[in-house]
Amino acid sequence: MHELFGFAVIGILMLIVGFFDQKMAMVIGLSMMIHLAQDMTVGISMPFNPVDKTEVRLMRQDTKFRVVLDVLVIIIFGILWIRYLNAPVWQ
Amino acid sequence: MIYRTVLSKWEKYLIFPSKNPSDYQVVGILLSLGYLFTTNIYFQIILVAVILILDWVDGAVARKYNLVGREGWMIDVFVDRLSEGFIFAAHLFSPLGVIFFLLYIINIFLSLYSVKSGKHILLPIRFIWLLILIVKLWIR
Numbered sequence: 001m002h003e004l005f006g007f008a009v010i011g012i013l014m015l016i017v018g019f020f021d022q023k024m025a026m027v028i029g030l031s032m033m034i035h036l037a038q039d040m041t042v043g044i045s046m047p048f049n050p051v052d053k054t055e056v057r058l059m060r061q062d063t064k065f066r067v068v069l070d071v072l073v074i075i076i077f078g079i080l081w082i083r084y085l086n087a088p089v090w091q
Numbered sequence: 092m093i094y095r096t097v098l099s100k101w102e103k104y105l106i107f108p109s110k111n112p113s114d115y116q117v118v119g120i121l122l123s124l125g126y127l128f129t130t131n132i133y134f135q136i137i138l139v140a141v142i143l144i145l146d147w148v149d150g151a152v153a154r155k156y157n158l159v160g161r162e163g164w165m166i167d168v169f170v171d172r173l174s175e176g177f178i179f180a181a182h183l184f185s186p187l188g189v190i191f192f193l194l195y196i197i198n199i200f201l202s203l204y205s206v207k208s209g210k211h212i213l214l215p216i217r218f219i220w221l222l223i224l225i226v227k228l229w230i231r
Contacts, residue, residue, distance in 0.1 A: 004169055004172055004199055004203065005199070005203070007172060007199055008199040014192075015192065015193075022183075025183070026183065030180060033176055037177075041117065041120060041173075048202070051206055051207045052165070054162065054165060056166050056169070058113050058116065058166055059113060076124070
């Protein structure tokens, strides 16, 4: 479900998990949203699948650029997990 | 709608640093990601305002340099939903945040309907959120 429809599913999942553990909902949901956003912006995607199967490409398909984005995503995941474990990230 | 009509008269006189609308969209997504980690209301207002301006700028650049097309419109719609997702996820567990997060999910389905029907039916929830942030700051 690497499309806009996947975002709706994640949103609903976040709301459900949030009833039991709000921080866990944020960590799971945001990690999935960032992964989907990366997949949709860096790759060639069909954002409106299954309604429309037009392929769109937002950014250039450059290996070095994609590696930089992957590293950035890993750092954001790290910050999210540290936030979940209550460590002082911003100090 | 009204502000877009007013701004569209001025866009042909503006000089843009990049002729590629995607550049502004990528900056918009990165700023939306930054919003997740922002707790200060002043920064939140500035970020949402800049994101909305960039949303207008990418359309203005596309119109100015004749890059308007269905694919561009689809990219614009899905980039807007990404941006909304990050902004409203930041407020997911406040009562007002839950309402806006639900409106964001509705907007995703409206986007799918818009693409299928060719009618542009979407809720301007980021603009409304900006007004709410300004009111919050005003009454504080």
